[in-house]
Amino acid sequence: MNKVVAQQVIAPEPRILSPIVMGYIAIGIVLLVWSGFSLTVRAIGASNLTTADVALIRFGVPLILLLPLLPKRIAPIKTVSLSNLLLILLGGIPFFFLAATGAKSVPTAYVGTILAGTPPFFVAVLGYCFFHQLVSKTKLVALLLIMLGVFSMILGQSGPISTSVLDGVFWLMLGSIVWASYTIGLKQAGLDPISIALILSMVSFFVLGILICFGLLDSNFGQFSLLQAMPFLLIQGLGVGVIATLGYSYAVSQLGSSQSSVIGSLSPGVTAMLAVPVFGESLSLAIVFGIFLTTCGVVFSNR
Incomplete structure (x- = not known):
């Protein structure tokens, strides 16, 4: 007589949050971290820390x-060509100091909009100039919309445009070009986000240490408290250095690169709104309109 063995089927515990929802949460956190980057580089001038001090924390x-x-x-990193490695390293010290220099003399909304909005335009320009990558008419219109948003923001401000603001915009634009070059290096290297973070952190931290030791960069190390450094530790070090790197990679795996980029394009608007209570800055019609045009351009360019 055959025995029928009843097998108890254990149903898997239902997940509280689906992977898609977790992806949206991750990109939301990344969005706040990116906005925090713009806010903290803007705040360096008002702190006891120098740009080099914050860079040491960042890396x-x-x-x-x-x-x-x-x-x-180590093995996959060794396979990266020297040219791509140099492009990747542009996203470290060069980008950070250009962003910090430009942020000293412009409103926070400019920092967020230029650094987060204009890189797609410069990626397309560099791709066309150096790699003969053609841009469709639809994407070209979207990219021009990005730049129109930036220029309308600057030209639409009340009163004459000061030299310091133009200087700040220049350094931020140069930082955007550097970030675009870094982005191209990322695509060609094909490394995972942690490998990229390790390359940037190791080389940048080592170079910064040498420059500070030889007096080529100013440092106030020992002249500020842990409490004064805490916002930079949390946002620049932990947030930008770790959470944004891993969070964006996870969001892309769950939502796709296009949707993640579209949500990420909201960063300038979030930055501008946060700057109101943090720095007491006002949102003029020109700034709001410029952010709107730039965001639309980034959204359409990722379709």
Whole structure:
């Protein structure tokens, strides 16, 4: 007589949040971190920390936290060509100091809009000039819309445009070009986000240490408290250095690169709104209109 063995089927516990929802939460956190980057580089001038001090925090924290993951990534990192490695390193010290220099003399909304909005335009320009990559008419219109938003924001401000504002815009635009070059290096290198973060952190931290030791960069290390450094530790070090790197990668895996980029394009608007209570800045009609045009351009360029 055959025995029928009843097997108990254990149903998997239902997930509280689906992967898609987790993806939206991740990109939402990344969005806040990106806005925090613009706010903190704007705040360097009013703190006891120098730009070099904040840069050490920006690259030192992820270096400490991600260093245990280095051994498994040494082999793929060695395969990266020198040209792509140099492009990737542009996203470290060069971009940070250009962003910090430009942020000193312009409203925070300019920082967020230029740094987050204009890189797609410069990626397309560099791709056409150096790699003969054609741009469709639809995308070209979207990219021009981005720049129209930036210029309308600047030209639409009340009163004459000061030299300091133009200087700030120049450095931010140069930072955007550098970031676009970094983006091209990322695509060609094909490394995972942690490997990229390790490369940036190790090289940037080492170079910064040498420049500070030889007196080529000013540092107020020892002249500020942990409490004064805490916003930079949380936002620049932990947020930008680790959370944004891993969070954006996770969001892309769940939502796709296009949708993640579209949501990320909201960063200038979030930055401008946060600057109102943080720095007491006002949102003029020109700034709101410029952010709107730039955001639309980024959204359409990712379709």
